[in-house]
Amino acid sequence: xxxxxxxxxxxxxxxxxxxxxxxxxxxxxxxxxxxxxxxxxxxxxxxxxxxxxxxxxxxxxxxxxxxxxxxxxxxxxxxxxxxxxxxxxxxxxxxxxxxxxxxxxxxxxxxxxxxxxxxxxxxxxxxxxxxxxxxxxxxxxxxxxxxxxxxxxxxxxxxxxxxxxxxxxxxxxxxxxxxxxxxxxxxxxxxxxxxxxxxxxxxxxxxxxxxxxxxxxxxxxxxxxxxxxxxxxxxxxxxxxxxxxxxxxxxxxxxxxxxxxxxxxxxxxxxxxxxxxxxxxxxxxxxxxxxxxxxxxxxxxxxxxxxxxxxxxxxxxxxxxxxxxxxxxxxxxxxxxxxxxxxxxxxxxxxxxxxxxxxxxxxxxxxxxxxxxxxxxxxxxxxxxxxxxxxxxxxxxxxxxxxxxxxxxxxxxxxxxxxxxxxxxxxxxxx
Ligand code: GDP
Ligand code: IMO
Ligand code: MG
Numbered sequence: 001x002x003x004x005x006x007x008x009x010x011x012x013x014x015x016x017x018x019x020x021x022x023x024x025x026x027x028x029x030x031x032x033x034x035x036x037x038x039x040x041x042x043x044x045x046x047x048x049x050x051x052x053x054x055x056x057x058x059x060x061x062x063x064x065x066x067x068x069x070x071x072x073x074x075x076x077x078x079x080x081x082x083x084x085x086x087x088x089x090x091x092x093x094x095x096x097x098x099x100x101x102x103x104x105x106x107x108x109x110x111x112x113x114x115x116x117x118x119x120x121x122x123x124x125x126x127x128x129x130x131x132x133x134x135x136x137x138x139x140x141x142x143x144x145x146x147x148x149x150x151x152x153x154x155x156x157x158x159x160x161x162x163x164x165x166x167x168x169x170x171x172x173x174x175x176x177x178x179x180x181x182x183x184x185x186x187x188x189x190x191x192x193x194x195x196x197x198x199x200x201x202x203x204x205x206x207x208x209x210x211x212x213x214x215x216x217x218x219x220x221x222x223x224x225x226x227x228x229x230x231x232x233x234x235x236x237x238x239x240x241x242x243x244x245x246x247x248x249x250x251x252x253x254x255x256x257x258x259x260x261x262x263x264x265x266x267x268x269x270x271x272x273x274x275x276x277x278x279x280x281x282x283x284x285x286x287x288x289x290x291x292x293x294x295x296x297x298x299x300x301x302x303x304x305x306x307x308x309x310x311x312x313x314x315x316x317x318x319x320x321x322x323x324x325x326x327x328x329x330x331x332x333x334x335x336x337x338x339x340x341x342x343x344x345x346x347x348x349x350x351x352x353x354x355x356x357x358x359x360x361x362x363x364x365x366x367x368x369x370x371x372x373x374x375x376x377x378x379x380x381x382x383x384x385x386x387x388x389x390x391x392x393x394x395x396x397x398x399x400x401x402x403x404x405x406x407x408x409x410x411x412x413x414x415x416x417x418x419x420x421x422x423x424x425x426x427x428x429x430x431x
C-alpha cells in the first residue's frame with residue numbers, strides 16, 4: 001500500500017468481493033474503517049483455511065495490531081456486533097486489534113427490524129408498489145430516524161437517563177404505527193430498556209471518538225484503508241433509486257461517514273466482479289435468466305452472505321462500470337472472480353444500451369429508463385483453463401488477458417489486482 005489514505009468501494013450492486021480485497025490490502029494498512037451501512041453487508045474473507053463473514057466489523061479484524069474503526073455513518077445492531085465479536089477466532093484480545101465504535105453511529109433497535117419487515121410486506125402487497133427485497137436488518141428505518149433526528153446513537157447507550165428518554169420517545173412514535181397501521185404488537189418499554197442497558201455495557205467497551213482517531217492517524221502518517229459496504233448502484237443518491245440501500249456507498253461517503261477530509265484521500269479503488277450480480281429487486285440490464293445465469297451462480301457460489309438468497313447473475317456491464325468510474329473517480333480496479341468465468345461456452349460483455357431504439361453508452365440516472373435498457377454485447381473468446389493457480393498476468397490464458405484488457409481499455413482505469421479464487425493467496429497483484 002503505497003498511498004496513505006485509500007478508499008475501497010463496490011462498483012456494481014454489492015458482493016463484488018470487497019471483504020476479500022480489504023483483507024489483502026489490510027496487510028499493509030494500519031487503520032481500517034467502515035463508514036456506512038450496517039449488518040446488511042456480508043463481507044467474506046477466506047484466510048488460513050477458514051471462512052469469516054463480517055457484517056459490521058471491518059474486514060481488517062484478522063490482522064494483529066491494527067486499529068479497526070466503525071464510523072459515525074454506520075448503523076449498528078448491538079446484538080449482531082456482540083455475536084460477531086464473540087465468534088472471532090483469534091479474538092481481538094489475543095490478536096491485539098483495537099476496535100473503536102464512533103459515539104455518533106446510530107443504533108439499530110428491534111423496532112427498526114420489525115418496521116423494515118412490515119414496510120416490505122406492505123410494498124409487496126400494494127398494487128402501486130413493489131417490495132425492494134431488503135435484507136430485513138432494519139437499515140432503512142434506522143437511517144429514517146437518524147435524518148428525522150430522533151435516532152439513538154452509540155453514545156446514548158452508555159447514559160441510562162438519556163437512553164430512557166430517547167427510547168420512550170421512540171416507542172411513543174413507533175408503537176402506534178406498529179399497532180394501528182401494521183396490526184403488530186407494541187414494544188414494551190421496560191423489557192426493551194433492560195436489554196438496551198445490557199447492550200450499552202457491551203458498546204461501552206469500544207466506544208470512542210472516531211473523528212479524533214482518524215485525525216491523529218493522519219497526523220502520524222498511518223496508512224488508512226476505508227472499506228465501503230454495499231456499492232455504487234445501491235447508493236441512496238447515485239444508485240438505481242428506489243432499489244437502493246439507505247446510505248452513501250460511493251467513495252465520497254467516507255468524508256461524512258468517517259470524517260476524513262476529502263483533500264486527504266490519495267487513492268480510490270473500485271472492486272469489480274468479472275460478471276454482475278444483484279440481490280433484491282430493481283433493474284439489471286445484463287441479467288441472464290437462462291442456463292448462463294445458472295452456471296455463473298453455481299460456479300461463483302452466488303448466494304447472499306447475509307440472507308442466503310440466490311443472487312441474480314449476468315454478464316459484466318461496462319456501461320454501469322463506466323458510471324461507477326466517474327461517480328467515484330476510480331484510480332484503480334480490483335477485478336475479482338475471474339476464475340468463475342473459466343469453462344463457459346460463451347463469454348459476453350455489455351458495451352452499450354439500446355433504449356427505445358437509441359444506442360447509448362451513458363448510464364441512465366433513472367431506474368425507469370434503465371428498466372427499458374437492452375444490452376448491446378460484444379462476444380469474446382472464452383477460455384477453459386483453470387486459472388486459480390495463476391499469480392502473474394502472464395500466467396493467464398490469452399483469452400482471459402484479452403477480457404482483462406478490454407475492461408482496462410473501456411474504462412481507462414488500470415487493474416491493480418485480480419482475484420482468481422476466494423483465498424487470500426489466490427491473488428494476482430499488479431500495482
Ligand atoms: P462483498 O460483500 O463485496 O465483500 O462480497 P461477498 O463476500 O458478499 O461475496 C463475494 C464472494 O466471492 C465470497 O464468497 C468470496 O469468498 C468470494 N470471492 C471473492 N473473490 C473471489 C475470487 O476472486 N474468486 C472466487 N472464486 N471467489 C471469490
Ligand atoms: P455488501 O456490503 C448486496 C441490497 C438488498 C436490497 C437493497 C436494500 O455485502 O455488498 P437494505 O437491507 O440495505 O435496506 O436493502 O440493497 N443490499 C445488498 N446487496 N450486497 C450488500 O452488501 C447489500 N446490502 C444491501 O438486497 O436489494
Ligand atoms: Mg456481500
